[in-house]
Amino acid sequence: MSCETDGVHRIARVAGITVWHVCIEVHRNDSHGPCSSLAGPRKVWVAAFFWLVGGWFGLHRLYLGDEAGARGMLLTFGWCFVGWFRDGFRLRALVEAANNKQAGATLTP
DSSP, rough: OOOOOOOOEEEEETTTEEHHHHHSSOOOGGGGGGTTOOOOOOOHHHHHHHHHHHHHTTHHHHHHHHHHHHHHHHHHHHTTHHHHHHHHHHHHHHHHHHHHHHHHHHOOO
């Protein structure tokens, strides 16, 4: 889904469950793909908050820019909560990897 405006966009409604796409962009840069998340480095405390309140459906992975991982967690309820629990221990490494990926993406022309 492409984000032409900031905000919350409804993607689909399946079996009574509505899937929303949150699009917040500080800097618009199409070279990083649609809805490239928040500009600047990701913070562990924000990722931990998202993991705690919505980690079982991948909210923390969406914040870190891992859309495929977020979709997988959403469809499997956090891999039956095992993946959610595992991500709690790996959260610092996930944030570091997302920041390294973002730093590498901004260095390329």
